[in-house]
Amino acid sequence: MEFVGWMYDVAREQSPSEQFLEEVLSRSRRAGYNAVGLYLEHRFAYSSAPWAAGPGCLTPEVARQLTERFRPQGLRIIPFLNTLGHMEGFIRSEGGQWLAEGRSSGSQQTCPSRPECAEFARGLIADVLDAFDDEWVHLGGDETKQLGQCERCAARVEQIGKAGLYAEYFAPLCRSVLERGRRPCLWGDMLIQYPDALDALPRETVIFDWHYDTRPANTTRMFRQRGFDVVCCPSIHMYDSGWCFLDASRQNIDAHAEDARRLDALGVCVTTWEFSFFTQYMSTLPIIYSTGRRLAHGEDWNAALVAEGGKDYALAADILGNRIPAAARFLQPGTWRQLRDRFVIRQNPFYLWQDWREEACGSICDRILQLCDDAAHLLPAQSPLLFPIQLHRVAVQWVRLVERAHRRYADGDLAACASELEGGHALFDRLRPGLEQAARAGGSAADPARLDLLIEKLERICRRIRALPTGTAHRPAFQALIHDAYVPSDQAAWRPGCGLA
Numbered sequence: 001m002e003f004v005g006w007m008y009d010v011a012r013e014q015s016p017s018e019q020f021l022e023e024v025l026s027r028s029r030r031a032g033y034n035a036v037g038l039y040l041e042h043r044f045a046y047s048s049a050p051w052a053a054g055p056g057c058l059t060p061e062v063a064r065q066l067t068e069r070f071r072p073q074g075l076r077i078i079p080f081l082n083t084l085g086h087m088e089g090f091i092r093s094e095g096g097q098w099l100a101e102g103r104s105s106g107s108q109q110t111c112p113s114r115p116e117c118a119e120f121a122r123g124l125i126a127d128v129l130d131a132f133d134d135e136w137v138h139l140g141g142d143e144t145k146q147l148g149q150c151e152r153c154a155a156r157v158e159q160i161g162k163a164g165l166y167a168e169y170f171a172p173l174c175r176s177v178l179e180r181g182r183r184p185c186l187w188g189d190m191l192i193q194y195p196d197a198l199d200a201l202p203r204e205t206v207i208f209d210w211h212y213d214t215r216p217a218n219t220t221r222m223f224r225q226r227g228f229d230v231v232c233c234p235s236i237h238m239y240d241s242g243w244c245f246l247d248a249s250r251q252n253i254d255a256h257a258e259d260a261r262r263l264d265a266l267g268v269c270v271t272t273w274e275f276s277f278f279t280q281y282m283s284t285l286p287i288i289y290s291t292g293r294r295l296a297h298g299e300d301w302n303a304a305l306v307a308e309g310g311k312d313y314a315l316a317a318d319i320l321g322n323r324i325p326a327a328a329r330f331l332q333p334g335t336w337r338q339l340r341d342r343f344v345i346r347q348n349p350f351y352l353w354q355d356w357r358e359e360a361c362g363s364i365c366d367r368i369l370q371l372c373d374d375a376a377h378l379l380p381a382q383s384p385l386l387f388p389i390q391l392h393r394v395a396v397q398w399v400r401l402v403e404r405a406h407r408r409y410a411d412g413d414l415a416a417c418a419s420e421l422e423g424g425h426a427l428f429d430r431l432r433p434g435l436e437q438a439a440r441a442g443g444s445a446a447d448p449a450r451l452d453l454l455i456e457k458l459e460r461i462c463r464r465i466r467a468l469p470t471g472t473a474h475r476p477a478f479q480a481l482i483h484d485a486y487v488p489s490d491q492a493a494w495r496p497g498c499g500l501a
């Protein structure tokens, strides 16, 4: 296989230092990778968009130094941009609002019909071409779900369809990259949805064909038949899990490697996504490195993980990545990241109690706590795997605590309910050292602030309970009281009752 790469998601709140990146790149090369992609979005100091450069973003100087150091070692460093969809980090910075497609306040996309938006994208591309010297530059292009939304785009779609609009935007960008002597790359998902757009793209464009739950054979074959070079893209399933779906990731990666070889693709790029909302690269790196060994040298999965993380890491990763997800319906592969979604992403930790109370309060989660203990006993005190173990423990114990508080509430003992809930503060604080450690190491700087927000929510609910009238038999349903849209004295709880936040 000519191309053996993986992609680091810098865009999701990451601030890796140069030293950290050097270590990651060195280990990646030793593991057998010959390329690492840096997925940047707004987390790069573009000179054409200085207003978008948030604290800790990657700089052109670091990109140049890494490139110069690792090129002679045979490791390519490829910039991954986004230039149409996933522009939310620009749009939600002061000075970037004008880029938004359509009128939706949730816009994640820029407008392909306005020339000034294409001009903005050209500025970003020029900046990374100056900082990185790899032959390839990835222009993104995935998940452009808002195609045709604004009036101008809608009128264009009437004339040339969404495929035409997509091609009209990306074909000139790809050609401009070729004119600078480099090769453009695009994600494959929109080209699968609108294959007519392929006609307009220069054949030198490399298509990154990503499928995280299925094998890529059918679409990789289609792209190859249409004359394009293809890189098959599986994923390590962190973004959609409590910590990782380990066996599902390995199956996905093996299927892509097999299809890439069979269909004469250039190779495989293993994607890793969204290391925020209480997930961290530190805990996953040995899995990423072991994947390089597997792809480059065909090593046995477990032997590769033992070589990269040690025997105890491999055993603990099996517990966290396979046995814990298998033990509870709520955590199984395919259920999306329900634990982190209900606990932290929705910004109200009581939603975890609401949706997980049956399993969490019963023998299923006695088993999960036991598995957490088993995994923790294997690991040294500084192991980054201790954080995801702690997250699972705290989540179970939190749901059990809320269940006890709810019983007090149902019995009418409001003071005991509030005092039970107050114990949640100390429980949440057990996550703080791990979150702060990850932030210091270049992980999410937002996660410690998210923990503060969970504690604020908890305190707000305690205040609501203390503010309830006494001397009456009526109380709001606990589910209404903990809801974000709760309003005192609204007995029918219209908005919480409708499931509206």
Ligand SMILES: [Zn+2]
Pocket: 101, 102, 110, 111, 112, 113, 114, 149, 150, 151, 152, 153, 154
């Ligand atoms: Zn538009």
